[in-house]
Amino acid sequence: MQTFALKGNVIYTAHRGKLELYPQSYLVCEAGKVAGVFRQLPDRWQGIPVEDHGDKLILPGLIDLHVHASQYAYRGLGMDMELLDWLECNAFPEESRFADLGYAERAYAIFTDALLHSATTRACIFATLHRPATLELMKQLENAGLPCYVGKVNMDRNSPDTLRETTGQSLSETRYWLEESKAFSKVKPMLTPRFIPSCTDELMAGLGSLQREFGAAMQSHLSENLSEIRWVSELCPNTRFYGEAYAQAGLFGGSCPTVMAHCVWSGEEERALMKKNGVFIAHCPQSNINVSSGIAPIKNYLDEGQKVGLGSDVAGGAHLSIFRAMTDAIQSSKLRWRLVDQETPALTLPDAFYMATKGGGEFFGKVGSFEPGYEFDAVVMDDSSLPTTRDCTLEERLERVVYLSDGSPCAKYAAGRRLF
Amino acid sequence: MQTFALKGNVIYTAHRGKLELYPQSYLVCEAGKVAGVFRQLPDRWQGIPVEDHGDKLILPGLIDLHVHASQYAYRGLGMDMELLDWLECNAFPEESRFADLGYAERAYAIFTDALLHSATTRACIFATLHRPATLELMKQLENAGLPCYVGKVNMDRNSPDTLRETTGQSLSETRYWLEESKAFSKVKPMLTPRFIPSCTDELMAGLGSLQREFGAAMQSHLSENLSEIRWVSELCPNTRFYGEAYAQAGLFGGSCPTVMAHCVWSGEEERALMKKNGVFIAHCPQSNINVSSGIAPIKNYLDEGQKVGLGSDVAGGAHLSIFRAMTDAIQSSKLRWRLVDQETPALTLPDAFYMATKGGGEFFGKVGSFEPGYEFDAVVMDDSSLPTTRDCTLEERLERVVYLSDGSPCAKYAAGRRLF
Numbered sequence: 051m052q053t054f055a056l057k058g059n060v061i062y063t064a065h066r067g068k069l070e071l072y073p074q075s076y077l078v079c080e081a082g083k084v085a086g087v088f089r090q091l092p093d094r095w096q097g098i099p100v101e102d103h104g105d106k107l108i109l110p111g112l113i114d115l116h117v118h119a120s121q122y123a124y125r126g127l128g129m130d131m132e133l134l135d136w137l138e139c140n141a142f143p144e145e146s147r148f149a150d151l152g153y154a155e156r157a158y159a160i161f162t163d164a165l166l167h168s169a170t171t172r173a174c175i176f177a178t179l180h181r182p183a184t185l186e187l188m189k190q191l192e193n194a195g196l197p198c199y200v201g202k203v204n205m206d207r208n209s210p211d212t213l214r215e216t217t218g219q220s221l222s223e224t225r226y227w228l229e230e231s232k233a234f235s236k237v238k239p240m241l242t243p244r245f246i247p248s249c250t251d252e253l254m255a256g257l258g259s260l261q262r263e264f265g266a267a268m269q270s271h272l273s274e275n276l277s278e279i280r281w282v283s284e285l286c287p288n289t290r291f292y293g294e295a296y297a298q299a300g301l302f303g304g305s306c307p308t309v310m311a312h313c314v315w316s317g318e319e320e321r322a323l324m325k326k327n328g329v330f331i332a333h334c335p336q337s338n339i340n341v342s343s344g345i346a347p348i349k350n351y352l353d354e355g356q357k358v359g360l361g362s363d364v365a366g367g368a369h370l371s372i373f374r375a376m377t378d379a380i381q382s383s384k385l386r387w388r389l390v391d392q393e394t395p396a397l398t399l400p401d402a403f404y405m406a407t408k409g410g411g412e413f414f415g416k417v418g419s420f421e422p423g424y425e426f427d428a429v430v431m432d433d434s435s436l437p438t439t440r441d442c443t444l445e446e447r448l449e450r451v452v453y454l455s456d457g458s459p460c461a462k463y464a465a466g467r468r469l470f
Numbered sequence: 471m472q473t474f475a476l477k478g479n480v481i482y483t484a485h486r487g488k489l490e491l492y493p494q495s496y497l498v499c500e501a502g503k504v505a506g507v508f509r510q511l512p513d514r515w516q517g518i519p520v521e522d523h524g525d526k527l528i529l530p531g532l533i534d535l536h537v538h539a540s541q542y543a544y545r546g547l548g549m550d551m552e553l554l555d556w557l558e559c560n561a562f563p564e565e566s567r568f569a570d571l572g573y574a575e576r577a578y579a580i581f582t583d584a585l586l587h588s589a590t591t592r593a594c595i596f597a598t599l600h601r602p603a604t605l606e607l608m609k610q611l612e613n614a615g616l617p618c619y620v621g622k623v624n625m626d627r628n629s630p631d632t633l634r635e636t637t638g639q640s641l642s643e644t645r646y647w648l649e650e651s652k653a654f655s656k657v658k659p660m661l662t663p664r665f666i667p668s669c670t671d672e673l674m675a676g677l678g679s680l681q682r683e684f685g686a687a688m689q690s691h692l693s694e695n696l697s698e699i700r701w702v703s704e705l706c707p708n709t710r711f712y713g714e715a716y717a718q719a720g721l722f723g724g725s726c727p728t729v730m731a732h733c734v735w736s737g738e739e740e741r742a743l744m745k746k747n748g749v750f751i752a753h754c755p756q757s758n759i760n761v762s763s764g765i766a767p768i769k770n771y772l773d774e775g776q777k778v779g780l781g782s783d784v785a786g787g788a789h790l791s792i793f794r795a796m797t798d799a800i801q802s803s804k805l806r807w808r809l810v811d812q813e814t815p816a817l818t819l820p821d822a823f824y825m826a827t828k829g830g831g832e833f834f835g836k837v838g839s840f841e842p843g844y845e846f847d848a849v850v851m852d853d854s855s856l857p858t859t860r861d862c863t864l865e866e867r868l869e870r871v872v873y874l875s876d877g878s879p880c881a882k883y884a885a886g887r888r889l890f
Contacts, residue, residue, distance in 0.1 A: 123858045126873030127866050129800070130818045144860075157859045342804045342816065368797075368873040377788075380549070382805070384762045389809050396762065398550045438543045439577045440564075446547050453546030453788040456876060 082466030111171025111427035113410030115332035116361025154183035201242025303327030337366030359410020371457030502886030531591025531847030533830030536781025574603035621662025723747030757786030779830020791877030
């Protein structure tokens with residue numbers, strides 16, 4: 051791969067709470083990795099191609115740790131319901147349609163196009179339980195150059211006939227799909243039991259075996275909503291907390307990257323086990339509001355050393371933009387401070403930027419920062435369409451882009467390759 | 471004025487909780503007023519010009535009951551602070567710059583252009599204490615065809631030297647400005663004591679006299695933030711509640727239209743007086759989150775018969791879009807249900823649509839509905855740029871526009887005149 055540089059106003063964060071600000075600097079890409087950020091281009095790279103982005107902002111590509119590609123068609127619809135009703139009335143009927151590969155092609159084309167033109171470079175994505183449709187999504191993402199994880203969903207109970215597998219089917223289809231997924235070079239498969247209410251103990255145990263065999267990453271939902279948590283405790287009487295149901299199947303972090311969406315109501319034991327096993331938390335603030343789940347104590351999670359990134363959770367969240375997730379995270383943490391816990395201060399912009407980049411990026415390896423050796427994922431944001439009479443600092447310009455832009459970069463790079 | 475009709479998918483609400491949906495219908499304008507909505511164009515209007523908006527949505531113009539035009543330049547900046555610090559560090563220094571009329575012209579041109587291209591047709595607007603700059607804003611809004619209320623702000627205490635009048639100056643400038651404002655035909659002045667901490671009793675009494683003399687409308691802030699409320703109770707020891715400080719000056723509704731922004735923490739006595747006097751509440755959910763004020767009990771206010779509309783409260787709110795204010799209102803009411811009061815259900819989309827149109831519109835007279843006799847204010851929304859594989863009903867299309875659009879109409883009408 052060619053060595054090249056971007057020129058512009060480079061911003062990233064290496065440590066939570068601190069922004070690195072490089073006005074009019076050079077971000078060098080060598081062999082698909084960040085070589086460094088420099089005020090002057092070092093002598094050894096004189097003559098490499100430089101893409102000059104003028105006065106625009108160059109940020110790490112954003113990370114979406116939780117999004118349902120199969121729900122994108124009905125984002126912003128049916129929002130006057132709580133989680134379990136919403137799944138029944140909205141999510142399950144829509145997902146059932148992905149049995150039709152033609153429908154899946156059309157729906158996933160809309161999703162992939164939206165993701166491509168967003169500031170998100172990498173995501174952990176739920177497809178549906180349909181293997182051919184899931185492979186179609188993976189193919190589209192691979193072609194778009196987006197190095198995402200994608201999950202074929204597993205569901206063998208408590209779901210409509212049109213969206214339920216037998217345990218045996220679920221496991222054999224998953225194995226077949228894991229094999230087929232080896233054809234992709236950028237997009238990777240991840241195990242995706244929907245959530246405990248949708249998966250029998252036998253299915254979970256089988257997925258645990260598959261994980262050990264294939265070394266696959268894993269994603270699911272955890273402690274999102276109080277009604278859901280009560281239901282899990284009824285379904286799994288031999289557990290002390292929700293996360294233990296995953297742990298009993300050997301599917302709660304440890305050797306394989308694992309991300310759990312939500313964790314709004316995780317108690318002490320659950321948190322301790324997440325921390326011990328390095329389980330990532332996908333904080334999805336807008337979804338947690340839309341389906342009336344609550345506000346996760348994210349500042350506490352960060353302070354206690356949990357691994358936390360942000361998720362759009364489309365279609366529980368209506369917006370694919372991780373900039374929007376950043377402001378939703380800050381805003382809901384302010385309400386949490388005011389209404390729930392005045393001991394814990396609100397999240398700040400640098401906190402949110404960290405979660406959106408390096409915090410979530412760690413799930414993918416060395417991703418989400420412009421420190422040397424990181425994957426070269428970058429987006430270029432043009433804030434000239436946000437007029438103001440003020441002379442803004444670089445930090446203020448970042449804040450304006452986060453709060454005010456439509457989230458669309460004017461150029462985008464993933465793993466060292468320019469996508470547009 | 472010419473009689474004409476718009477053709478398209480017409481949506482409005484006459485009663486809270488119920489949407490009126492007219493697919494492919496005619497909305498007739500006669501003498502600047504709505505004549506009615508018809509599936510077929512009645513015989514008596516055959517031959518009038520018809521503007522065919524195809525499959526787009528035609529909605530009443532939205533109403534913004536609370537916005538600071540002078541703060542538009544720094545929307546989305548300095549959001550990591552609570553109200554009183556935020557005023558000190560952000561609002562006051564920026565507003566001081568409007569002493570320079572050249573600056574005011576540039577800043578208000580940006581605001582007016584943004585308001586013109588939003589879906590808002592009418593607003594209650596704070597300028598600054600500077601009379602010439604306030605007149606400049608009124609001139610720009612008049613030229614844009616936006617029939618708004620604008621307030622020259624009054625402040626004679628607890629503010630920096632650069633943003634404080636003497637009591638005498640404040641009253642004489644206000645009188646002069648009320649006289650000068652008679653030059654405008656669409657834009658109207660409204661009295662605007664900033665809030666009780668910025669106004670001495672003498673100033674408030676003088677403004678009360680001016681209101682009785684000129685019959686002017688009035689706007690201010692009320693019970694927004696707990697620290698502010700404590701401060702007011704110290705400043706006005708002879709009041710039992712915040713609103714009483716306005717009432718003692720004769721400035722709390724009654725004969726003149728009066729709107730109070732926020733009312734997050736209004737108690738029983740304050741609510742009773744607001745209801746008795748017909749004081750409008752401008753609910754500004756995003757601002758109440760951004761400056762950590764809390765969540766106003768809006769569903770309760772609506773149920774007890776208060777008059778409630780929505781406000782963007784730029785720049786406490788970062789977004790001028792009242793569609794965004796609708797979703798912010800719904801979302802924060804869900805958190806209020808989950809975290810504060812499970813007796814009161816969340817606001818629904820029809821609730822929010824009512825507040826954004828007819829609820830707030832009532833402040834301006836017969837505004838915010840397509841019932842016959844209402845002012846002809848309308849916006850045309852094109853949702854074709856929000857792709858989906860689903861066949862959506864009209865109600866679903868409205869929900870998608872509210873949650874997902876950037877808030878920009880493709881055509882806009884105010885008081886019977888097409889603005890673009």
